[in-house]
Amino acid sequence: DGGITQSPKYLFRKEGQNVTLSCEQNLNHDAMYWYRQDPGQGLRLIYYSQIVNDFQKGDIAEGYSVSREKKESFPLTVTSAQKNPTAFYLCASSIETGSYEQYFGPGTRLTVT
Amino acid sequence: GENVEQHPSTLSVQEGDSAVIKCTYSDSASNYFPWYKQELGKRPQLIIDIRSNVGEKKDQRIAVTLNKTAKHFSLHITETQPEDSAVYFCAASNNFNKFYFGSGTKLNVKP
Numbered sequence: 001d002g003g004i005t006q007s008p009k010y011l012f013r014k015e016g017q018n019v020t021l022s023c024e025q026n027l028n029h030d031a032m033y034w035y036r037q038d039p040g041q042g043l044r045l046i047y048y049s050q051i052v053n054d055f056q057k058g059d060i061a062e063g064y065s066v067s068r069e070k071k072e073s074f075p076l077t078v079t080s081a082q083k084n085p086t087a088f089y090l091c092a093s094s095i096e097t098g099s100y101e102q103y104f105g106p107g108t109r110l111t112v113t
Numbered sequence: 114g115e116n117v118e119q120h121p122s123t124l125s126v127q128e129g130d131s132a133v134i135k136c137t138y139s140d141s142a143s144n145y146f147p148w149y150k151q152e153l154g155k156r157p158q159l160i161i162d163i164r165s166n167v168g169e170k171k172d173q174r175i176a177v178t179l180n181k182t183a184k185h186f187s188l189h190i191t192e193t194q195p196e197d198s199a200v201y202f203c204a205a206s207n208n209f210n211k212f213y214f215g216s217g218t219k220l221n222v223k224p
Contacts, residue, residue, distance in 0.1 A: 031210065040122065042202055042214040043157070050210060058211070059114065090156065100145060102212065104156040 003027045006091050006105035013085075013112050021076045021108045023091035032074035033092040033102065036060060043090065049074055078110065085112045115140040117205050119215025127223050132190040134218045136203035139184065143205040146179060146186045147212070152199045160201075161188070193222045 004025040013019045023032065031050045035043040045058030049068040063082025068074055074093075078085045088109050092102040116139040126132050136146075147162035163170045163177045163186065170177050174193075179186040190197055203215040 033212075035214075040216055042117075042119070042216040043204075043212075044214070045211060048210060100206070101147070101159045101162070102149075102157075104158070106156050 004091065004093055004103050004105040006089075006108050008108060009106065011108055011110045013110070015112055016080045017112075018077055018079050019085075019110065019112075021078065021089055021091075021110070023074045023076065023105055024072055025074075025093045025103070025105075026072060027093055027095075027103060028071070029093035029095050029103070030071070031094045032068070033094075034058075034064070034066065034074070034076045035090045035092065037088040037090055037107075046076065046089075078112075085110060115143060115205055115207070115211075115213040117203060117213045117215045119203050119218055121218060122216065123219045123221070125221045125223060126193055128193060128195060130193055132188075132193050132197070132220055132222075134188045134201055134203070134220070135185060136187070136205075136215050137183075137185045138205040138213070140205070140207055141181075141184065142207040143213075145206045146177070147204050147206075148175075148177060148188050149202045149204065149214075150199045151202065151217075157202060190220075193220075195222050195224050198222045 007022045033048040034046040047066040049055035065077045090107045091105040119136045144165035149157040150160045151157040176189045200217045204212045206212045
């Protein structure tokens with residue numbers, strides 16, 4: 001299971017607070033992704049990054065922000081502008097060429113009250 | 114953008130029977146179709162994938178078929194076992210960077 005880690009596993013925040021979810025990989029993968037998983041809705045793409053210092057919005061980027069200052073790290077900030085932030089967040093990484101398999105982290109369950 | 118629909122949302126089969134999960138996609142430019150398995154409390158893992166230049170791919174008890182004309186692809190699991198019980202997600206991509214996932218199928222294999 002190693003290679004891509006997310007912390008913490010569970011996170012609780014009060015409404016109105018920003019919170020940052022960590023994602024680290026030691027697989028030397030170029031691309032990294034953030035997904036949100038809600039019951040019955042599959043995985044929806046929030047942001048993705050193909051290279052350091054570059055990232056693109058996914059389908060549900062509003063209320064989220066990311067950075068990619070290092071190849072190994074792709075943190076996600078859930079801002080107070082995200083209207084429904086309670087969800088399970090999955091980070092993934094993949095090699096840019098050859099195999100396109102996405103390796104997922106264990107996920108962070110965020111609860112905002 | 115791409116829209117991937119997956120059916121059924123839940124599927125219950127008897128051990129030893131076959132299971133079939135179907136997905137449709139909307140973007141004819143999509144050319145890569147992976148399937149992921151997510152066991153309870155665990156991360157999704159790739160189980161099989163297919164590219165648009167291939168109509169069928171098999172790996173032991175699992176197979177995937179692709180019909181580009183109809184824009185649908187299916188996962189077939191034969192001789193199901195209790196350890197096949199999980200949520201299965203299909204996905205589609207047209208540039209290997211953005212992946213669009215289906216809503217998932219919860220498969221229950223009854224012993």
